[in-house]
Amino acid sequence: MAVVEMEELLTEKFILIAENNPEGARLIQEALNQNSMPYQILAIANGQELCDFLHRRGQYSDAPRPDLILLDLNLPDKDGKTILTEIKADPQLKRIPIIVFSFSDRAEDILQSYTLQGNCYVLKSWDAQHLFQVIKRIEDFWLKIVTLPIE
Template sequence: MASNDEQEDKLVNILLVEPNPGDTRLFTESFKDAKLKNSLYTVSNADAALDFVTQRGEYVDTPRPDLILLEPKLPGDKGMDVLSALDNEPAICGIPVVVLTSSEIGEDIVKTHGLDADHYVQKPVEPEDFITFVQEIEELWIGLIQQKSTEN
């Protein structure tokens, strides 16, 4: 088993499920600017997200994500479908999911569908806030790794 330091130094594969191209660009640039040890993959819809996570179709050779950042407001309310599939599929239910909300109401909306995520994080509104947001995601990831190691 890897030590905490080894796990924290591991390259983290992050899947961002975000339909807004502008937000996707801000996330991508912010992750690069923050110089985190990660690979950020992006998809813009529910079908691509599920294909990526289950390594189907064009995503057959991509790594399974270690962390999923999910904007639940995908076209056709499909964000709830993605969250439901992630919760109900034994092979992938262990992947932590962070739901990106635009307000505190976002968490309530997800829960009214009878679903829950591992964490909820409010998405930044201003472009200059994305770097801070990305650093929060890194801290969250390190916390998840430490929590998993204490559970084992």
């Protein structure tokens, strides 16, 4: 039993980045790839495409289940709040931790994200060095300290 648990702990985590800015997605991926842990990372820039991926529709029929989602609020076709509502209403998806990762520091965006059951709200930074530090802290907490649900 202990061997199976250890193998599960050592498996590669899958991080889904929902980010409409290609440069922002690249920087987040670069920050995650700097670390010693291997991650499988996918960036999706469109809200509807993100929902298709999560619900395994169309070209995503064999899509893996993410261990963690970094969700921007400003996605085309479906915004982050709508997506957050859909994910948390779905019994198959609601246990996936979602970090709302946004430039918005508006109190109503923060409050609504928590009301919609986002697991945390993190402000993005335009400064690449600060962004890397924030991603490192997210990684340390969500991928090294927290025990994520295994589906």
